[in-house]
């Protein structure tokens with residue numbers, strides 16, 4: 001299975017998720033919507049597994065490959081959270097994000113090489129990247145929920161359940177973010193000799209984590225929740241720069257993590 | 260919120276005061292920076308880091324004794340914590356968008372250099388905020404009553420873990436030493452060059468028994484014989500040789516098929532190769548090409564002692580093999596220390612050797628010679644604080660797992 005076959009799987013998943021999103025608000029078709037959504041995830045997972053076998057190395061190296069996982073995990077996490085909290089918008093949101101990332105991969109797949117440089121051949125590689133991707137999906141979902149809550153507050157509505165959902169997603173998402181960061185430290189120590197060297201990508205990972213710590217702690221003594229929600233939005237912007245934008249920052253051109 | 264009932268600076272202090280004080284500290288930091296220059300971390304080398312460490316611990320215990328006093332209440336408040344976290348985020352943000360380097364020789368210092376933006380981690384503002392986080396966090400931890408609850412468990416693992424991590428990596432920085440050592444195959448070495456390129460003798464010696472490089476199977480590409488550019492020049496196309504499938508593929512308009520591949524090959528005659536497992540060998544492949552011309556010929560990427568070989572496709576284009584990428588490089592060594600310790604084994608990237616407070620890393624080799632490199636270089640890192648750092652990392656690791664398992668539910 002190679003990138004040439006990707007289009008068939010991508011279109012399959014896109015159709016499933018689109019239909020699921022259309023049907024989710026209709027009581028009668030809720031069940032079908034659920035099944036379609038899961039089917040979309042299964043199709044994508046099938047591609048990833050076959051692709052992995054073909055590459056003979058984990059598909060975690062290029063941005064294009066991590067986008068595959070992002071689509072997979074965000075929809076998976078979205079489904080689980082939906083099952084727990086019963087917000088239909090979670091299905092729609094995660095479908096949209098999942099589809100967007102599949103489409104980006106269709107339009108701009110980027111070069112994929114089969115070799116892995118020595119520093120990347122490590123046991124830490126898979127758990128490190130996986131933890132980050134799960135965390136990005138959770139924190140992305142938390143921010144969407146945050147924006148929905150901000151709109152509700154503007155309309156003078158309260159939603160304690162949604163507040164709790166957001167806090168929960170951030171706690172869990174931050175947990176994964178911290179795991180990713182710490183595994184990165186252990187790996188760096190094995191590969192480069194020091195667990196932290198303030199490389200641009202590390203600096204950005206650091207400031208993203210502290211931004212989320214600002215959110216978590218600002219929620220302990222209930223200040224105006226609108227401020228906390230804005231902190232959440234800013235944190236996601238920082239997170240996106242850490243993940244995708246780092247290649248475009250002049251100070252980061254020397255980063256050892258830009259491939 | 261009834262924040263307006265209380266005037267600013269009236270106790271208990273809240274966000275306004277905390278933010279103002281933290282901003283004040285940053286301004287003090289920048290003033291110090293412009294007057295006396297950056298913070299010298301080597302002031303913190305042993306034993307001064309121990310004194311300062313004991314000072315911070317004593318202070319934390321003290322603040323838990325006086326925890327009802329207004330000042331200590333504020334020092335351990337969420338208000339100050341949030342303000343400090345905002346401050347460190349902003350300082351790191353500046354660091355993330357400015358180049359971190361010494362002032363280039365041919366440039367004059369500008370305002371950013373004067374404020375220490377180009378070497379943020381040793382700027383006074385950063386060091387002061389870092390220290391205050393350490394002090395405040397220490398006091399927060401020692402103030403809280405221990406309890407057998409999920410809540411306390413999550414709290415103590417994350418906060419004590421982070422405190423240990425900040426404490427040992429900050430105070431231990433000056434005690435850490437890194438050296439690069441070059442060792443010839445078959446020789447024993449204990450001398451290194453230090454930062455000033457002076458020879459220094461270490462209490463540790465490395466004997467290099469053997470150095471080997473493994474390489475990946477290379478790729479094929481079509482190049483323009485005149486310019487050397489890989490075709491199509493707008494979007495270079497490479498074909499990864501796959502010994503399992505031997506499928507026919509299309510590379511820039513030419514149908515190519517792998518007939519035979521030899522990873523360790525040497526020239527047999529002028530244009531043919533045979534397998535010989537020796538260091539001077541090169542990868543080679545027998546390829547059948549179908550296009551304007553039909554032929555089956557050998558192509559090879561060559562090595563430092565063997566010429567590469569290409570296949571002519573027509574008057575402008577040729578099929579070539581890319582130089583193989585390195586898969587791993589391995590040094591087999593014996594390591595001896597002054598304390599009569601002795602270890603034998605392999606060192607390669609991602610697999611350092613640990614001996615006492617030393618870690619030895621595979622660093623490099625002679626890139627021009629590739630597999631024929633006659634030496635291997637190692638990075639030796641001495642870090643007596645590493646264990647404490649790992650304990651801190653381990654605690655936050657556990658704390659994060661509990662954060663994931665419990666979510667916010669443990670609050671109930």
Ligand code: HEM
Pocket residue numbers: 213216217220335336337339340341343344392395396399403410411413414417418421655
């Ligand atoms: C790994 C980083 C951190 C994590 C995961 C974390 C997480 C948390 C969580 C979940 C709580 C609520 C716990 C509870 O109410 O028992 C909390 C409380 C708190 N945190 Fe943190 N925190 C971190 C770092 C920090 C830092 C750097 C500071 C200070 C600068 C800080 C200051 C506080 C304070 C003051 C409280 C309230 C404690 C109390 O009520 O006794 N935390 N933190």
